[in-house]
Amino acid sequence: MGTQDQLNELGYYAVTRHPADARVVLPEARDAEALGLGSCHIGERFTVKDAGVLSGAVAGASTTLGIAPSTNHHTRHPTVTATIGSTMHALTEGRFAMAFGRGMGPYWQAIGLPVVTEARLRDFFGILRRLWAGEMILDHDGPAGKWPMLRHVNGLADGPPIGLVAVGPKTMELAGEIADFVVLHTFFSDGATSNSVAAVRRGAEKAGRDPDSVRIWACLATVPDALSEDDQIRRGVGRLATYLQAYPDVLVSANGWDRATWDRIRQSDLFTDAATAGPIDASASFETLQRIAELIPTAWLAAVAKGSPQDCAKTIARQYDLGVHSVIMHGASPHELAPVVQAYRANRPTLHRAVAANPGRFA
Numbered sequence: 001m002g003t004q005d006q007l008n009e010l011g012y013y014a015v016t017r018h019p020a021d022a023r024v025v026l027p028e029a030r031d032a033e034a035l036g037l038g039s040c041h042i043g044e045r046f047t048v049k050d051a052g053v054l055s056g057a058v059a060g061a062s063t064t065l066g067i068a069p070s071t072n073h074h075t076r077h078p079t080v081t082a083t084i085g086s087t088m089h090a091l092t093e094g095r096f097a098m099a100f101g102r103g104m105g106p107y108w109q110a111i112g113l114p115v116v117t118e119a120r121l122r123d124f125f126g127i128l129r130r131l132w133a134g135e136m137i138l139d140h141d142g143p144a145g146k147w148p149m150l151r152h153v154n155g156l157a158d159g160p161p162i163g164l165v166a167v168g169p170k171t172m173e174l175a176g177e178i179a180d181f182v183v184l185h186t187f188f189s190d191g192a193t194s195n196s197v198a199a200v201r202r203g204a205e206k207a208g209r210d211p212d213s214v215r216i217w218a219c220l221a222t223v224p225d226a227l228s229e230d231d232q233i234r235r236g237v238g239r240l241a242t243y244l245q246a247y248p249d250v251l252v253s254a255n256g257w258d259r260a261t262w263d264r265i266r267q268s269d270l271f272t273d274a275a276t277a278g279p280i281d282a283s284a285s286f287e288t289l290q291r292i293a294e295l296i297p298t299a300w301l302a303a304v305a306k307g308s309p310q311d312c313a314k315t316i317a318r319q320y321d322l323g324v325h326s327v328i329m330h331g332a333s334p335h336e337l338a339p340v341v342q343a344y345r346a347n348r349p350t351l352h353r354a355v356a357a358n359p360g361r362f363a
Contacts, residue, residue, distance in 0.1 A: 005036050006036050006037075006038055006064060006357060007035075007036050007037055007038050007341070007344070007345065007348070008038035008039070008066070008326075008354075008355045008356055008357050008363070009038060009320075009325065009326045009327065009351055009355050010037050010038055010039075010316075010326070010327055010328075010329065010341070010344070011037060011038055011039040011040065011041050011066070011068075011217070011326065011327070011328040011329070011359060012028075012032055012037055012039075012040060012041065012328065012329050012330075012332075012333070012334055012337060013040075013041050013042070013043055013328060013329075013330050013331070014028055014029070014040050014041070014042045014054060014058065015028070015042070015049055015054065016043075016235075016330065016331050016332070016333070017333075018045075018279060018281055018282035019047070019282055020045065020047055020048050020049050021048075022048040022049065022053075022054065022057075024333070025054050025057045025058060025061075026057060026060075026061045027335075028040075028333050028334050028335075029057070029058045029061035029062045029065060030061055030062070031333070031334035031335050031338075032062070032065060032334040033061075033062045033063070033064055033065055035334055035337070035338055035341050036341070036345070037065070037334060037337075037341065038065070038066055038326070038355070038357050038359075039065055039066030039067065039068060039357060039358075039359045040058045040062075040065050040066070040067050040068070041068050041069070041070065041099075041183070041328050041359065042054045042055060042058070042067070042068070042069035042070065043069075043070050044069060044070060044071045044072070051069035051070070051071040051084075052069070052084040052088075054069065055067050055069050055084075055088050055096065056088070056091070059088065059091050059092050059095075059096075064095075064357060065095065065357065066095045066096075066097065066356070066357040066358045066359045067088065067092060067095055067096050067097070067359075068096070068097040068098070068099055068163065068181075068183075068359035068360065069098065069099065070099040070100065070101055070165045070183065071098070071099070071100060071101075072100060072101060072102075072103050072116065073100045073116070073120070073121065073124040073144070074108075074113055074114060074116065074120070074124075074144070074145070075113070078124065078127050078128065078131065078144075078145075078147070078150055079131070079150055079151070079152050081098075081128065082128055082131040082132060082152040082154075082159075083152065083154075084098075085098050085128070085132065085159055085160050086132065086152070086154040086156055086159065088160065089156060089158075089159060089160045090154075090156060094160075094358060095357055095358050096160045096358070097160050097161040097162070097163060097180070097181065097358055097359045097360035097361075098160055098161075098162055098163070099162070099163035099164065099165050099181070099183055099359075100121065100124075100125075100162070100163070100164060100165070101116075101164070101165035101166075102116040102121075102165075102167075102171060103116055104246050104247060117143065118170065118171070118174050119143035120143045120144045121144075121164070121174065121178070122143070122174070122177075122178055123142040123143040123144035124144040125162055125178045125179070126178075127140065127142075127144060127150065128159070128162060129159065129162070131150060131151075131152040131159075132152070132154070132156070132158065132159025132160075133158075133159070134152075134153065134154070136149065136150070136151045137149070137150040137151070160358075160360065161180035161181060161358065161359075161360025161361055162178075162179060162180055162360070163175070163179050163180055163181035163182055163183060163215075163359070163360055164178075164179045164181075164182050164183070165182075165183045165185070166182055166183070166184065166185070166196070167185045167247065167250045167251060167254055168250045168253065168254060169195065169196070169199045169254070172184075172196045172199035172200050172203065173199050173200070173202055173203030173206070174203060175200050175203060175214065176199070176200040176201060176202060176203025176204035176205070176206075176207065176209070176211065176214055177203045177204065177206065177207040177209070178207075179214060180213075180214065180215065180360040180361070181214060181215040181216070181217065181359060181360040181361075182200055182214060182215075182216055182217065183217045183219055183328065184196050184216065184217060184218050184219055184324070185219060185243075185251065185254070186219045186220070186221050186239065186240075186243065186303075186330050186331075187221060187239075187240050187243065187251065187255070187300070187301075187303050187304070188218070188219075188254065188255065188303055189255045189256070189299075189302065189303050190303070190318075190322055191255075191256065192254045192255045192256070192303075193218060193303075193319065193322040193323070193324065194322050194323060195254075196216075196254070197216055197322065197323035197324060198323075200214055200216055201214075212353075215325050215326065215355065215359070215360060215361065215362060216323065216324045216325050216326070217324060217325070217326045217327065217328055217359065218319040218322070218324040218326070218327045218328070219327075219328045219330050220303070220304070220305050220315065220316060220319060220327055220328065220329060220330060221235065221236060221239060221240075221303070221304045221305065221330050221331050222304075222305040222306075222312055222316075222329040222330060222331055222332050222337065222340060223235050223236045223304055223305065223306045223331060223332070224305075224306070224307070224308070224309060224312050224332065224336065224337070224339065224340055225306065225307055225308060226309075226336070226339065227332070227336060229286075230286050232306075233286065233289045233290065233293060234281055234284075234286075234289060235281070235331040235332065236301055236304055236306070236331075237289050237292055237293040237296060237301065238280055238281035238284060238289050238292075239281045239330075239331060240296065240300065240301065241271070241274070241280040241281070241284075241289075241292050241296070242279045242280045242281040242282075244262070244265070244266070245275045245279065245280060248262060248266065255300070257297075257299075257300060258297075261297060264295070265295045265296065268295060270288070270291055270292060270295065271292065271295065274288055274292065280292070305329065305340070308343075309339035309340045309342065309343035310343045312340040312343065312344075313340055313343040313344040313346075313347065316329065316340075316344055317344070317347070317349045320349055320351065320352065325351070325352070325353055325355055325362075326355055326359070
């Protein structure tokens, strides 16, 4: 497929099925490129989903796909992170971008790492850009950490774009302040998406940046009706339940969901038993997911592209009216997304602004 037919505004998440089989990253990338998708996004999990390794695999299996892993800034030494970015930037000839998220505070504490704060992210983004610019940093002592020397020699003219994966309004504003792009969370209502776009722009304006310089990605759970019943409920209800395990308060707050309803869900034996077994989307049985579905209000699952390929395509296209520039179709493989992409292409909306294959850049 020619680059003029590439849908740079659409991306997918690699290896979304759990338990994960890392090997599927290769055929997924080939299928995505054949479909004309713009980019591959990679959500790191500490299983068999290392962000750097999977990024290299996608680079080797594709020639046009943009690549953007999401990782956490404090799980690697800054020089190691800078090296991953430089290597991928050079290997892909500019198709690579790096995103960072805050993750789960209790988990970081459990494994002996500090909770991620705005100050630490701001400091780290500055370090990374300085390293990519070839600067040697001596005696750094800031919120991100303390290092006698940070040095990274890459011989490149620049580094890749840096993004934030964000949920709450404060992190959205931080993205507007320091990031080249931002990925909104899955299961955002229309109101939450619009509010997030406004927060990103507000953060950019406060920092004296052009609010139109930050590329904003919606992350839309995409569950076409051609999937099996088990896959549909696991990728819809199961995925939402897993996020409610991880960071419920900020997700409930961002969407304006009823907190008393959430309290009833999390205090139920059904939810607590399922959560104890591990990530609900990976470990719960079909029957358990059906029962959890009865607890979750229908409105909480409204922000999902579901139904026929045409229905899914319309939901994707509607995201642009909410102010985003691009959409990640989350939860399905490129092969499963093919009918949806075809339906989207048949009625491709006019974008407010052209975007590049690199997920952190505009055209």
